[in-house]
Amino acid sequence: MLTILLTVSVIYQGHAAEDYGRDFVTAFPENIAYYYPSVLTNVLKITALHANTNFHVIYNGANFITGTLNAGQTQAVYLPSEVEEHQLGQSSKSVRITSSNDITVFSISKRANSVQTNVVQPVTNLGQEYHVPFLNFTELLLMLNDYNVSDWVVSSDSSSQAQTYNYFRVLIINAEDKENTVKVTNEQSGSETSVKLSPFQVLQMKSSDSLMKVTAKANISILLTHPCLDTSLCRCTMVVHQLRPANLLGDSFLVPPSYITNNSRMFSTSDESVELRYGSPPLTGSEMLDAGSSDFLPFYQQLTMGFSNISASQPVSLRLMGVASLMDLIPVSMFSACYLVHVTSVTKSEALLIVETAHVSDVRLDSNTFGSSLEWNDINGTAYSWATVDLFLLMSHVIWHPSSKMAVYVLEKMQTSVEYGGPAISINKEPDPSGCLVSPAILKVSDQSVSWPESRQYCMQKGGQLASPSWAAAQRYMALELTKIGAKGQAWIGLRRSLQTMEWYWQSGQVFSFFNWDSGQPVNPEKGMCVFVKMEPNGSYTWGSARCCSSMKPMCFSPPSYLSLINPFG
Template sequence: MTRTSGLVFLLLAAQIPASQTLTSTGKEFIVVFPENIAYYHPSSPENKIWITALHDGTVITISPPPAEGSPQNLIAGETKSFTMTQELGKHNYLNSTPFEVFSISDKTINITSSKDVVVQAISIKKRSVQSALVIPADKLSMKYFLPPVPEIEGTTDQGVLVVNVTERGPFRLIIINPSKDTVKVAIKGGDEISGVIQSGKVAQIWVTNTSTPQFVEADKPVAVFFSHPCATRYDCTCGLLHAMLPPAKNRTMKFPVPPVLAEQASILLSDQQFRGYESFKSYSAVVQSAGTAILYQPSLLLTLIPEEEFGSCFVVPFIENKKNFLIIMVHKEHKDGIHIGKVPLNNADWQELKGTDYVSTNLSTSFPNTFVWHNSSTMAVYFVGNENNTWFGNPAPVVSVTPGKEAHSVLNSYRFLDRLIHILMGAL
């Protein structure tokens, strides 16, 4: 990161209220890396955590310590990656009915920060690549709806699960307890399954494949992920599928679907009344749910962003040696005002989202730690990547949800910064 880009991010961060509940920023996080492909596969995974600081003098502590050491000091706008060896590994099922067993692990990673940061995670093993946004502990929930299990040829299409063959095994829920106390957790909606998770630990439990609406309910906030270590893909390969579940909503919301990912995709929907699939419709690029809405492709589970949770500023990571993209969806009347770093987004190839007032564009990126912002409106931004014609990605972390005066102040800060740079350069 250059000195100039650091100054830009510092000026941007200065405009961001610390109390925004819909942002991805926080001071405490807990991270897990799920089994990628199979625990017995001879290759070792490359598991990394990215941490982006929003303020100077940010002190990061990671436990257990990564190879890079802990604590670490970051400046505003700096993103640093850390290599981790913790991985959940095999899901132990004992001799009981598969859907009645909690598999408990202490292979969690705790991150604490002196000031607000954004945390993302990536796992790479051979051709299997997945990334995930990590939600701060204070923004988690106590209720999550379970999506339906996608129909995957070679994994879920035979009707009989084989628990000792990874690619034929069931999908699993990964439930993390970030609390300092033990949490009581139950899977409800069918035959109730319950258990306890101690502080800082994680449970894995297999998911039943029924159309009955089901949900996770806990007596304290938890994080919940939907995952399969080695779902079948193209060319007789398999790879990790992994996505965070959004908290249950108390109202129905609309989820615009990115057109670039919609072809051959299905949308996994689940709320209090419905658990099932919805194929992408050529005449309507939006789905509705009061719970979970996840886009599924053979290599991708992408948690969709509802209209009510659009943001005005995002951090987009960059993975070396992969094809990196960002997808932007915005109201068709607000295409102007979008910036990639300091540079306004001009001459983008916009695509209409049928049945909505939104348009979408996807841009390849070649710069690390890009931030994307709008000076007068909100939008949805996704980070996606491509590896050997398979997708991976996640919703881009939200740094700010408030445009308007705040964004105009940021824009003025850029103009001031440009003048300041010219003055300083002239003095050298």
């Protein structure tokens, strides 16, 4: 069993319900050291959810690359090494990604034995208020390692270059195309600093000696980072953590006992006092945390004894800290039904799943049902279980559930056996029995009245076709949707007679076996070859036939689309 808390280098972001969008901004913090004599690779993996998706990658204020992707296609974009941000202060080293349709963005940074991966959040998931925890660098090394680091910790009279690696950094990105004023408040001393950032500008500063409250007039993204944490194996490892904004927190969490090790800790950050309750009867407990506290939770090691569910008196961010990792748990309220996974390891990769116990057998990996073959473990006192499944190396996968929401984490190993990973890319919060839904079915009636052939052409230009209620369930769906919008009048549907045989056929190619004719319908062929529906909310939405040149409203239907990867090795 892999342990997610012992990672070489990892970014964990604020994990909202869904991770797709059309506007993203990110940055690449320093990995190990900018002067380290090893090749640095910075990559973006961009995956399109819809066909004909145009995207742009903008670096340092200039267009870097453009491209067009099909639905389910992933393209890797390699960025120059200069994108790495290692200096304190303001810079223009942000990377912006925009697109014409919904996409996901996944970043990878590699240098020597240090790897970072990040599910880049769309701007719609960012916020204007963040709480930055205080992490004591020296205390962390002493607590999370099995050796004495007192001789290694840099003293106050050491060189300035060494000093830059003796504290955590806070990297703030202006996510808007306008000037943004950012205010940083030290919650202990009350001191405030205000900085004006140009559009998409980056500010990197030292972390404070207490909780920092960061507010802005417009959306920002914040990364808490350290380029080089030492481990017991004398490896230099990177830690990066993308904070959740104050409006995207949770109050209920599940912790698989497998996460808990002697060299890991848990902490919660809030600018107000909060009570954490853990466990279920008869194993229960609680802890009251002071406002601004970032201390490690004393009950953490007890979670292996059956206290694996945690609830908070108000929304918080619950974080796990390991030898070289920092991770947000996914709140139960943010569980999703479908996730995209990009595997980056050449050694070992697995997914850790948290699923409702009653539905564990229905989990799908791509097109395969595999839940019943896994070894599931109950999370005591809850309706959930957890399990792990091996993933194919250097591939992408879709993990989804047809009827239940779940949490999916990706756990990977480097060639040095050190682990990294994080939450998978959330695609849809709601389950669908047919797959990983990226766009629902759409039924729309035009305001224009045109002929049947013109209606057919109109719907095709809109990316759909004339509605074809060719079976009872489809008729019920159509009636329900038309009732919702209060549609009235008559509208063409995709049924007509063949000019050669006079037989009825659906434009969609489905077999004609179901019908809902109105009384006295259909009329003789010479009076009507094409079919319309009577839109009467209090009626049965019955059908009739009329001359195809008659003017009626087009009723267009766009079927649902599901995520299917067309280049999983891409």
